[in-house]
Amino acid sequence: MxxxxxxxxxxxxxxxxxxxxxxxxxxxxxxxxxxxxxxxxxxxxxxxxxxxxxxxxxxxxxxxxxxxxxxxxxxxxxxxxxxxxxxxxxxxxxxxxxxxxxxxxxxxxxxxxxxxxxxxxxxxxxxxxxxxxxxxxxxxxxxxxxxxxxxxxxxxxxxxxxxxxAINPLEFHPYLQRSHYENYLCWMREQGIEVASFNDLTPTRKARPGPLNQPLAEIAAKYGITENAILIKWQIDQNVVPVTTTSNTSRLSEYLAALDLMLTVEEMEEIAQIGLTHHFRAWAPDRVDPDDRS
Missing domain, CATH: 3.20.20.100 (NADP-dependent oxidoreductase domain)
Known part of the structure; x- marks a missing residue:
């Protein structure tokens, strides 16, 4: 592959x-x-x-x-x-x-x-x-x-x-998009700095229940793929490099399956817009203001 x-x-x-x-x-x-x-x-x-x-x-x-x-x-x-x-x-x-x-x-x-x-x-x-x-x-x-x-x-x-x-890995997912607040991702790219992500599966893991539960389930069912794969592909399609992990090797094929998925522009936008309605920071939330989305 x-x-x-x-x-x-x-x-x-x-x-x-x-x-x-x-x-x-x-x-x-x-x-x-x-x-x-x-x-x-x-x-x-x-x-x-x-x-x-x-x-x-x-x-x-x-x-x-x-x-x-x-x-x-x-x-x-x-x-x-x-x-x-x-x-x-x-x-x-x-x-x-x-x-x-x-x-x-x-x-x-x-x-x-x-x-x-x-x-x-x-x-x-x-x-x-x-x-x-x-x-x-x-x-x-x-x-x-x-x-x-x-x-x-x-x-x-x-x-x-x-x-x-060259790059700045950040917690990034639909509930913490950063680019919609002070255009941080855009600013980094203007400087020549690309973006990678961690905690990228937060909406399906640490932030349940949330407003994306049903939309992700529906999109996953449409393609016969997991919700985690949908989230990975949503990031890849924005040129963000997801770095994910597991202790369960059965999940590896699930993650790699995201590479062959083609999300529509409408599906990408739906995930983004619904994600913006719910703020959730999984890593070190106590280190920043609760409303800080940068």
């Missing part, structure tokens, strides 16, 4: 569907043992057609991803491996070496500043970004970017950047 890709501003491209190793696989305690089940799920995901694998230094899953890459039977050049730095924000050159050692890789296909939350001061983001540029110059990462950054954080980075962040 050949996955569609999104072109980035630096000329690289990213597969339009990723398998994440946070959420279902996150290790609360860094001392947790090696997770053989994750390795097997990752190998199955790759064998089924996933090529984009997402991890982070904070997830505690880089070693498992590294073993899965070695054992999956797919050439390294065909895989797209994203990892992120959070705890190592003030020592990014050391952090990337640690991540690559655990991944058993020479480079990351995408390296991200995981969050602005650990920065002691807003201006520190600019200095961290300059360290990211050095990492790229050394060949340790191809595209570099950020995650969970709002406009003020990106503006701080852009003050000093000589390389524009």
């Amino acid at each position: 050949s996955l569609p890709c999104l072109s980035l501003s630096d000329g690289n491209s990213i597969p339009m569907l990723g398998f994440g190793t946070g959420t279902a696989w996150f290790k609360e305690d860094p001392g947790e043992p090696f997770n053989l089940k994750l390795v097997e799920v990752l190998k199955t995901a790759i064998q089924r057609g996933f090529r984009h694998i997402d991890c982070s230094d904070i997830y505690g899953t880089e070693e498992e991803v590294g073993i899965a890459i070695k054992e999956c039977g797919v050439a390294r050049k065909e895989l797209f491996i994203t990892t992120k730095v959070l705890e190592g924000l003030y020592g990014i050159p050391t952090a990337i070496e640690s991540s690559l050692s655990k991944l058993q890789l020479d480079y990351a296909d995408l390296y991200l500043i995981h969050s602005r939350s650990i920065a002691k001061d807003l201006s520190d983001l600019g200095q961290a970004w300059l360290a990211m540029e050095k990492v790229q110059a050394l060949g340790k990462a191809k595209p570099i970017g950020v995650a969970n950054h709002q406009r003020s954080h990106l503006e701080e980075i852009l003050k000093v950047a000589t390389i524009t962040p």
Whole structure:
């Protein structure tokens, strides 16, 4: 299976569907043992057609991803491996070496500043970004970017950047569209920054019951496909890269089935407009104002 890709501003491209190793696989305690089940799920995901694998230094899953890459039977050049730095924000050159050692890789296909939350001061983001540029110059990462950054954080980075962040993964779904509030997605794209998503299945998982329950069920029934696949395709059709996950390999084919789906313009708009009637933030809702939809 050949996955569609999104072109980035630096000329690289990213597969339009990723398998994440946070959420279902996150290790609360860094001392947790090696997770053989994750390795097997990752190998199955790759064998089924996933090529984009997402991890982070904070997830505690880089070693498992590294073993899965070695054992999956797919050439390294065909895989797209994203990892992120959070705890190592003030020592990014050391952090990337640690991540690559655990991944058993020479480079990351995408390296991200995981969050602005650990920065002691807003201006520190600019200095961290300059360290990211050095990492790229050394060949340790191809595209570099950020995650969970709002406009003020990106503006701080852009003050000093000589390389524009390639992408900014955010919580994104019909109940948190962002583009309809201060046109955040449009603004990022004007700067050359693309968008990926996490918690992308929130309307079918964490936000039930909600106004999209019936419309999603009706569209899914029409195409003989799951509601989760509808949500994934709704994002892909907006050039947003969904990064989803599961501990149940039976869901992998369900997610990949979204790639062959063709939603109508009317169905896309119906999901968007109904989604706007219900605000729900799944990740860290206590960190922002309850009415903040940016």
